[in-house]
Amino acid sequence: MTETSPRPASSEPISRIFATVGPELIAAVREAKPRRVILQVPAGLVRNAHDLAARLRDSTGVPVDLANRPCFGACDFPSGDEAPRADLAVVLGHAPIPNVPITRSTFFVEMRDSGGDPEKLADIITAAKLPVRLGVVASVQHLDLVEPLRAALGRRGYTTLVGNGDHRLFYPAQALGCNYTGAESIANEVDAFLFLGTGQFHPIGLAFAVDRPVHALDPLRAELEPPIDREALIRKRQLVVAGTRDARRWGILVSTFAGQNRSPTALALQERARARGWDAEILLFDRLDGRDLEGRAFDAYVNTACPRIALDDGASYAKPVLTPPEFLMALGELPLEPYRFDTYH
Secondary structure (H helix, E strand, C coil): CCCCCCCCCCCCCCEEEECCCCHHHHHHHHHHCCCCEEEECEHHHHHHHHHHHHHHHHHHCCCEEECCCCECCCCCCCCCCCCCCCCEEEEECCCCCCCCCCCCEEEEECCCCCCCCHHHHHHHHHHCCCCCEEEEEECHHHHHHHHHHHHHHHCCCCEEECCCCCCCCCCCCECECCECHHHHCCHHHCCEEEEECCCCHHHHHHHHHCCCCEEEEECCCCEECCCCCHHHHHHHHHHHHHCCCCCCEEEEEEECCCCCCCHHHHHHHHHHHHHCCCEEEEEEECCCCHHHHCCCCCCEEEECCCCHHHHHHHHHCCCCEECHHHHHHHHCCCCCCCCCCCCCC
């Protein structure tokens, strides 16, 4: 297969957004004339990844490499080292993060799903007697359902709100695993939150971030889950923090991913620890594996990368892993209550 002519080396990287893998994306790839494409998909699409790569390659005539590492968000799209020959990345399942710079042209394919009957879903919510003042949050795939569902709920006497997040969120009502500032902005005006999407990842993160009941609704299955037990989540984390009060040797974890690198935060935490006479060393990584921390002479770790590493996967590590706010709790600089989610700005 003959590779297409590259764009001029001096051209700036471009970022574009597409709803699905369709004719618009295919036309845009042809127009971009890349030498090679790197395709990255989330874990949920790994089974179909090879078919998607073949479809893109056959439709455009451009060589397509498939990233072996699934993406967990727009914070960890393929680096230059992972795909040195590709000058265009096609990232499926995520919207861009506005404050994360791109170094290579990147097409974000959000994989929007218009499924879900707003009237039927509104009836389910009404039958479950959810509070009438609801904040609505959604994964990017289901953002198109937010306004139709709000209208249907309004006809049933509900008052619904969506919030605008900070500069890390691209859309109103959007959720990121590390950032729920849109929800936080309206938390004092609602009695509960309704999350639209699949799985428990975002509902759990939302429950950590807001002191309100969180109900998860799967639009495709039309299933409403019981509210997340926030108190149990917080108690578990408080116990982890309490277990590190005697720790004096800390490893400070720093990700090299552009969208997860908080080196200034890590350095500030290191200074705080050393000011107390504690040992604190910075450890760099790209994708963290618990085996990488085995055998190290640390009592505990503070993770400055994705906060969900500590909150969701902490039990898989031999030593406690705290978020930065939890580390300040361990130092006594923050109280255990109210719990502070490690919002990534």
